[in-house]
Amino acid sequence: MAYIPDAGRYTNMQYNRCGNSGLLLPAVSLGLWHNFGSVDVFENGRAIVRRAFDKGITHFDLANNYGPEPGSAEENFGSILRKDFTGNLRDELIISTKAGYLMWPGPYGEWGSRKYLISSLNQSLKRMGLEYVDIFYSHRPDPNTPLEETMMALDTAVKQGKALYAGLSNYQADEAKRAIEILNQLGTPCLIHQPKYSMFERWVEGGLLDVLEQYGVGCIPFSPLAQGLLTNRYLKGIPEGSRASKAHGFLKSHEITEDKLDKIISLNEIAKQRGQSLAQMALSWLLKDKRITTVLIGASSVQQLDDNLAALDNLSYTGDELNAIEEVLKG
Numbered sequence: 641m642a643y644i645p646d647a648g649r650y651t652n653m654q655y656n657r658c659g660n661s662g663l664l665l666p667a668v669s670l671g672l673w674h675n676f677g678s679v680d681v682f683e684n685g686r687a688i689v690r691r692a693f694d695k696g697i698t699h700f701d702l703a704n705n706y707g708p709e710p711g712s713a714e715e716n717f718g719s720i721l722r723k724d725f726t727g728n729l730r731d732e733l734i735i736s737t738k739a740g741y742l743m744w745p746g747p748y749g750e751w752g753s754r755k756y757l758i759s760s761l762n763q764s765l766k767r768m769g770l771e772y773v774d775i776f777y778s779h780r781p782d783p784n785t786p787l788e789e790t791m792m793a794l795d796t797a798v799k800q801g802k803a804l805y806a807g808l809s810n811y812q813a814d815e816a817k818r819a820i821e822i823l824n825q826l827g828t829p830c831l832i833h834q835p836k837y838s839m840f841e842r843w844v845e846g847g848l849l850d851v852l853e854q855y856g857v858g859c860i861p862f863s864p865l866a867q868g869l870l871t872n873r874y875l876k877g878i879p880e881g882s883r884a885s886k887a888h889g890f891l892k893s894h895e896i897t898e899d900k901l902d903k904i905i906s907l908n909e910i911a912k913q914r915g916q917s918l919a920q921m922a923l924s925w926l927l928k929d930k931r932i933t934t935v936l937i938g939a940s941s942v943q944q945l946d947d948n949l950a951a952l953d954n955l956s957y958t959g960d961e962l963n964a965i966e967e968v969l970k971g
């Protein structure tokens with residue numbers, strides 16, 4: 641059946657300005673790291689993407705290596721675009737991709753050289769069938785390549801029109817600051833930083849968020865649900881089909897410790913008192929900070945996506961609620 645996007649798709653989503661840029665991003669964005677590869681059910685992924693767009697999610701995040709097989713998430717997303725997002729709908733989408741992790745063998749298939757970044761972007765564009773991506777990221781800092789070279793590659797991508805904006809991912813505060821300054825000098829300001837950030841992973845609070853605020857760079861936390869831990873998914877063990885149950889899943893069962901489970905159970909109680917699911921609370925807890933532009937979720941079903949989107953119904957916290965959450969997280 642031909643896809644006709646919901647005419648009301650822009651009425652309920654909140655759009656936040658990304659740093660000091662002209663770009664607005666939806667408060668919730670969708671990532672295609674898991675559930676969109678060649679090992680997954682294509683029609684399920686397609687339904688999730690359609691539903692996301694119907695609900696006002698305009699931003700879809702990819703990387704060269706998403707799959708498995710590496711590259712297959714971009715291929716599948718390209719296929720969804722060709723089937724469902726025809727005409728001018730491309731202009732309503734913000735599509736990102738990245739290069740940094742291992743993608744092909746040999747000395748030019750990973751890290752941060754100009755050779756790798758530009759070649760990888762060309763491959764990503766081909767896989768998705770796109771003329772340009774909206775955001776191109778350096779996926780991780782490379783200790784053995786001059787930062788200037790990596791940033792010049794991002795600048796080139798933008799100046800060639802293959803990307804509209806440049807982004808950083810997994811850069812620590814001091815590295816991010818240097819990278820942002822180099823990009824500014826090159827005339828391609830850094831749009832956004834993509835760090836891992838959730839109730840369970842809070843390193844960004846130790847300086848990175850301040851740097852981003854200071855330089856007017858947006859922030860898009862990835863794995864805001866700690867890969868599903870900060871939901872009801874693992875309250876009663878490891879269900880079949882869950883990320884932790886899959887051999888290729890990046891969440892390993894040994895990461896679901898007794899201590900984490902105790903915290904998840906206590907957080908779940910606080911969420912209930914707020915009238916939210918734990919997933920909704922985990923997302924709204926991030927979005928209450930104005931430095932956070934959008935949370936980058938994953939979903940393996942349309943139901944999960946809907947659950948997560950309802951986080952936007954309650955983004956405010958009382959001091960008591962915040963204290964109770966801190967107590968659990970510290971405990």
Ligand SMILES: NC(=O)c1ccc[n+]([C@@H]2O[C@H](COP(=O)([O-])OP(=O)(O)OC[C@H]3O[C@@H](n4cnc5c(N)ncnc54)[C@H](OP(=O)(O)O)[C@@H]3O)[C@@H](O)[C@H]2O)c1
Binds near residue numbers: 881882937947
């Ligand atoms: N820059 C980087 O280095 C980097 C690294 C990792 C990720 N990312 C980006 O961040 C995106 C999101 O990462 P993520 O998938 O780890 O995010 P996440 O939102 O923390 O976890 C998503 C997973 O949690 C479970 N889930 C989601 N909503 C749920 C709900 N309402 N109830 C129960 N379970 C729920 C699902 O797992 P099940 O499969 O078990 O159902 C889902 O696949 C990625 O797709 C990617 O775009 C970037």
